[in-house]
Amino acid sequence: MRKLLLSLLFVLAAINAARAGYYHxxxxxxxxxxxxxxxxxxxxxxxxxxxxxxxxxxxxxxxxxxxxxxxxxxxxxxxxxxxxxxxxxxxxxxxxxxxxxxxxxxxxxxxxxxxxxxxxxxxxxxxxxxxxxxxxxxxxxxxxxxxxxxxxxxxxxxxxxxxxxxxxxxxxxxxxxxxxxxxxxxxxxxxxxxxxxxxxxxxxxxxxxxxxxxxxxxxxxxxxxxxxxxxxxxxxxxxxxxxxxxxxxxxxxxxxxxxxxxxxxxxVMLRTSNYTEINLIGNYAPTARIDFMVVDAAGKAVDKAQVEFKIYNYAEYYTAVNKFTDNRGRTFLTAGVGDMMVWASKNGAYGFAKASFGKDKNVTIRLTHNAKTMAKSMVGALDSVNIVPPVESAKLPEVTPQQAQANKARLVKEDSIRHAYEATFYKPTGDGLAEKYYKLARGNWKTIQQFVNNHPDKQERVLALLETLPVKDLHDMPLEILEDHFGAQSNQLSPRVEDEMIIAPYKQAFQVAFNQSLADSMRANPAVLVNWVKRNIRLNPDTKALRIAQTPMGVWRSRLTDTRSRDIFFVSMARSLGIESRKDAITGKVQYKRDGAWVDVDFDNASQQTAPTGVLKLTYQPASLLPADPKYYSHFSLSKIVDGRAQLLNFDEGDGNDNEGTTWANTFKNGYSLDAGTYLLVTGTRLANGGVLVTQRFFNIAPGKTTEVALKMRRPSGQLNVLGNFDSESRFLKDGQEVSILSQTGRGYYTLALLGIGEEPTNHALRDLAKARATLDEWGRPFVLLFPNEADLQRFKKENFGTLPANIILGIDTDGKIRQQVANAMKLANPSQMPVFIVADTFNRVVFCSQGYTIGMGEQLEKVAKMLETGK
Structure with a gap:
């Protein structure tokens, strides 16, 4: 009995200890x-x-x-x-x-x-x-x-x-x-x-x-x-x-x-002191493994070489994964069955090779390039590469019609709840210069309004500060941050340097951080501040650590940081002292202004000076099926080779409306100043099947000289083919009446789109149509946009997607009959996947079809329009 009692007491004690947290x-x-x-x-x-x-x-x-x-x-x-x-x-x-x-x-x-x-x-x-x-x-x-x-x-x-x-x-x-x-x-x-x-x-x-x-x-x-x-x-x-x-x-x-x-x-793809990056591609797609070997110019294995696995996207080779070789120069990756560019580097030497997963088993990369070898030629040879993506192979779980309908009804109700909340956001009255900021601030509008109301006698400074903020900052900017920057002596008002966290005020604290004599010397010569940062701010010796940006106050208190947060700290401190400073959006360089000129900050050198520059002039010859004015990120990109790695130049991408962003004609046609060094120019023509016709070329910019490089884009071969048939007499509901497609479009070609309103793929496609509006309006052919039901049609708001092409016809695909007909004609594996775009004519011939998530839909339709007009 006593033993039983002791056992019970022991169990109770263990339970209580667990509840109290006395367990591991x-x-x-x-x-x-x-x-x-x-x-x-x-x-x-x-x-x-x-x-x-x-x-x-x-x-x-x-x-x-x-x-x-x-x-x-x-x-x-x-x-x-x-x-x-x-x-x-x-x-x-x-x-x-x-x-x-x-x-x-x-x-x-x-x-x-x-x-x-x-x-x-x-x-x-x-x-x-x-x-x-x-x-x-x-x-x-x-x-x-x-x-x-x-x-x-x-x-x-x-x-x-x-x-x-x-x-x-x-x-x-x-x-x-x-x-x-x-x-x-x-x-x-x-x-x-x-x-x-x-x-x-x-x-x-x-x-x-x-x-x-x-x-x-x-x-x-x-x-x-x-x-x-x-x-x-x-x-x-x-x-x-x-x-x-x-x-x-x-x-x-x-x-x-x-x-x-x-x-x-x-x-495991990468293990660092903060996280373990794990590969999940096998949960979604067929995969294959390639083993990689990295060797130097003499063929010797390279230990701890950085290996970047790059996917062609937005006209660049984007690094999706970083890995490092072992002491035998080896690493591996499991990926989807398609093509990547793989770039390896160490100590300024680099090399690269295309890897075709599912075909290649072993790939060797030789580090034969470096600053010395690349400087031998001002403009290198043009290299062409065909990039092939994986093919579609999805398996979808079963959903009954009843489940789908019930879920759709829930979504509509949930939308109404969210819209009711959004209705509490600021409604402009047309009174006051700050109203646009209240509207943009959405749920944070009362914070912005409070800030404006706090300073009725200094509205010019209030508005000037708000004007520095990206729209997203208006969504979550705390009042204490706004007041800190407003109340500081400096006229460098912007709280933001790049995409860093802004959660702690710093500007008023920093303006008195140094004694008057030292602060004055920093204002007179910002290189003094550079040297102070070099002497007093330690860098984390773990260069692979996750670089979440510290707040400037976090750096100040710890005197420990990484290079990214150090750069942000320097700019923040300089601005607090009244020194005009920035992190250049295109190159990422930290700079301060002295005597009216920007000076590059180099924390590794004793003296600060502006890097020598030259001029890049790109030449381009438009041709049929190619853009008249190639766009940065869509058709070409530039990267600077820094320590053997390619660093993208981040030019303005535009907003899809009045600001078209960076193009060949508005930036590079007449020459653009770049720092001296080696660069990589990549161009790409995206095909309807997702593949890309790529060109790549290295070139050098020499101080004080102009380098002329041809911007070459590859034309897709062949002509439009008839992909299938679609009955142009098919009927849909327009304004409560059944009408045929032919009766609305007239004779000739038209675009038919089956949309899933509120879904991200449809949203992207419609925004892409807006970007291509000018060309599509010039084409002049109609666009029939069909929704699955009246409720979705009512949810559609054209103004949410920019300015769409003028010749838009809206309707309802009653009972999904047109969708099923298109799915059968085009042999679509999943008829419910939206959006679906086809280009057909009134002789029932389909010459273009796209389903699901595709960026650049407007550009693809531009190409189709040009091919139909020119016949080639």
Missing amino acids: FISDDKYRAQVHNDFNKKMQLVGKNFFKITQTTPTVAEQEALEFLYAYMPLADVTDYTTDFYLSNVKSAFKAREEMPWGKAVPELLFRHFVLPIRVNNENLDNTRAVLYDELKKRIEGMSMTEAVLELNHWCHEHVTYQPSNARTLAPLACLKTAIGRCGEESTFAVAVLRTMGIPARQVYTPRWAHTDDNHAWVEAWADGKWHFLGACEPEPVLNLGWFNLPASRAMLMHTKAFGNYRGPEE
Whole structure:
């Protein structure tokens, strides 16, 4: 009896200890010891003063969880947020594990790496878990884990919908406040929501599509023993279904960054001190592996060579994955069955080769190029490359018509809830110069209005500060930041240097950071500030560490940073002292202005001076089926070779409206000044099947000289072929009446589009039509845009997509009859995948067809129009 009582007491004590947190968060002794050791190393690097708990003493488990987070978080997260903030989030994560019915079923590995971590992308961190927990818990009460994942995505759609924007990622609560986000923000938001409920979740990226110019992010969630995928804020009736199933089957790579030293079953692409990058392409598409060997000019294996796996996209070879060779000069990659350019470099030497996954088994890259060899010729030979993307091979889960209809009805209701919230945003009255900022600020408009109202006697300075802000900054800019910059003595008003976090005021503190004598000497000669930064700001010796930008105050307090945050800190400090400074948007160079001229900042040299420059002049001969004025990012790009790597020059891409962005004619036709050095010019002609006809050429810019380079684009061969037949007498509903396509278009060619309103592929396609409006209007042929029902037609607002071609005809494809006819004629594997565009004539011949997610739809239709006009 006594033994039984003692056993019961022991069990009760164990239960109470577990509830109190007197258990190990990390059960593996060896792994726990490694985490503790990594935590101590981080504290030695940063300083123990950045790990301070003032609220409450953590339990054993909470302390271990904190050590895990601190051991692997980037410098910015250590220096810019308090330990109490992280402890609060740890407690929230543990609370979800304790209270949610699936909490104990989530494996320790997955909870540690995909529930506990707060950071998802490059967003500002916030209190999403504490703010949303009770509301979300009530929403999914009584549901299974799979049901909860689906329901939480409906909740996300109720609050946030897609809208493109710049690359900075809004924090989850800021995204909630503004009700919109690009795919990276929607997926960050959805991951945060799922983790709040104790559900393992991760953001999945295809860094760039292989068959079209763009990228995409979505979510994988672990439920009932398996990982599933879903479109963030784009709920479907079942998991493993999204508009991107088909394009994902044509992708070359998908990856995610697992926080910390992750030891899961997936293929590891890169392991750093902050994250483990894992390869997920096998979840979506057929794959193949290639083994790579990197050798020097003499054929000797190169250890620790950086190997960049590049996907052609936006007219450049974009680095999707970085890897490093082992001591035998070897590495490998598993990817989709298509083509990549693979670039290897070390100590300024570099080489590259095309790799065809599914065909090549082994590829050797020789580092035969360097600054000396490339300087021998001002303009190198033109090289042509054919890039072939993977073919479509998606398998879709089954969805019954009843499920699809019920889900669509939910989406309409959720749209109405979100629209009701958006109706609380500022409504212009036509009174006041600041009104446009209130409207642009969306859910943050009261903050902007408060700032304006705080300074009725200094409206000129108020408006000048607001004018410096990108639109997205108006969505989440805190009042204290605006007031800090407004109240500072400096007239360098902009708070932003690049896409960094702006969460802590600094300008008024920095203006008195130095004694008067030193500050005056810095203003007189900003090189003094450069030297101060060199002497006083340490660089993180881990050059592979994740470079989330620290706030300037974080750098100031820690005196430890990376090169990116150092650059931001320098510009911020210079502006605080009244020194005009910037990080050049095109080249990324840090500069200050002295005597009316920009001076390049070089932290590695004692003297500061402007780099020698020359002039690049591109020549171009338009031809049929080629653009009259090639566009940067669409048809060509330039990269500077720096230490053996290609660094893209980030010219203005335009906004699709009045600002057309950088083109050959407006920037390079008459010459453009560039720093001296070696450059790579890439051009590409995207084909309808997603393939690309690429040219590439190296050239040099010499100081004080003009280099003339021919911008060569390859013409697609062949003529338009008849792909199938479509009955031009097919009938649709227009203004309540049944009409035939022929009766609306007249004789000749027309474009027919079957649209899925509110879906990202359709949104992209319509925006692309707007970009090509001038040419398509000149063509003069009609565009028949058909929607699946009256509700979707009513949701369609032309003004949301720019100015569409003039000859637009809107209608309803009653019962999906036209969609099914097109699917049968074109042998489409998935008739429900939208949008579908065809170009046909009234003799029932189809000469062009495109389905699903395709960037550049307007440009493709321009080519078709030209071929139909010229007959070739």
